[in-house]
Amino acid sequence: VTEGATTGYGYGVLGDYKSLKTYSANGTYYLYDTTKPMSGVIETRTANYGSSLPGSYSVDSNNAFTSTSQGADVDAHYYAGTVYDYYYNTHGRNSYDNNGATIRSTVHYGSNYNNAFWNGAQMVYGDGDGSTFDPLSGAQDVVAHEITHAVIERTAGLRYQDQSGALNESMADVFGYFVEPEDFLLGEDVYTPNKSGDALRSLSNPDAYGQPSHMDDYYYTSSDNGGVHTNSGIPNKAAYLTIQSIGKTKAEKIYYRAMSVYLTPTSNFSAARSALLQATSDLYGTGSTYNSVASAWSQVGVN
Ligand SMILES: O=C(NO)[C@]12CC[C@H](CC1)C2
């Protein structure tokens, strides 16, 4: 009986063909990728529309994950692999813990669940209700957003409340862009499947989706941990302005260094500006690049 790493294929949430790193044992194929230079693996599971985690392995009898219900599994697995590759190839980081930890994802969580989250140990994705969301693993920027929450937990540890919480959200969105830089939108591939041209958030125009893009419009609220998904618009806009002025290649190095070296659990927006400027100085000195970062944060009212 053959056992070991295999290559299968499947169709993602949007019906797109994807090659998959699978594992074969006892005539069953698993979404279980052993090919990365990590001590762990990339594994994808299903909660089978329930809420107990981690659920059972996503399997297939012939290594062809082609049924409609397998789209969420296919994309969670494939995009987890691309996000792993991004952090390893671009920043030399080996998984979210920088020690090759297994990246575990569970899809088909709950019923018509319009959300996704990192629960401290793994990724969890709902299928959406087909109106607000398609299965959420169908968006590479969402998968990158979630895995970045895990990275943040192991680095800056930004407390999920008020300004540090909004920074946490913003860093997750910004790395969602760095991984999927085709637009400055977040979640557009799975958000409102029956409506085109919209998204969950925009880095370039936070205001288009009800987020502030300047400190003057900071939203003081007790809900959503102090509006973490609203006030993230302010650092998101600063990131957009930074990327537009110095380019993605420099920006992602600055953001990764700030996240992994300088930010702390209680960093607020002003501390983020300082962390990013310190990272910029470390990497590129205090010339035009430095001035561009400073200007971006001044333009959103953070000094
Ligand atoms: O921003 C988020 N979590 O903090 C979202 C909400 C919908 C997408 C999946 C998870 C992004």
Ligand SMILES: [Ca+2]
């Ligand atoms: Ca996007």
Ligand SMILES: [Zn+2]
């Ligand atoms: Zn988030």
